Amino acid sequence: MSFSTPPTLLTKSAIRNKAINFSKAWAEASSEKSESQSFWNAFFEIFGVSPRNKGYFEVAATRLSTGRHGYIDLLIPGEMAVEQKSAGGDLNKAMSQLVDYLDSLQPGAMPRLLVACDFQRFYVQNLD
Secondary structure (H helix, E strand, C coil): CCCCCCCCCCCHHHHHHHHHHHHHHCCCCCCHHHHHHHHHHHHHHCCCCCCCCCCEEEEEEECCCCCCEEEEEEEECCCEEEEECCCCCCHHHHHHHHHHHHHHCCHHHCCCEEEEECCCCEEEEECC
């Protein structure tokens, strides 16, 4: 991913260890409202990168199908968009919701990766 500061170079072993620690630390996460942003910041830390200077949480968007306003939970323009759900959420429905928001983005912000997540599972679509 293209972030404004270069990622810290980590070995595969270091990434694996960070991922294991992340999965243990977030095993009980369940609330989209209270834990989503911290979860994603911790997730990117596994790889030694920070979306802080490049990503935006709660980006206003409009659903193409209904015209209703909502929010993309995390957008890294040109790279990735996330729809976060609470534990046990329907990831197919979340992915449909995320796709429904895409038409409201400027062309330069269109992500190549779409991610729906419920803290335990990740559903990823690569638009490339």
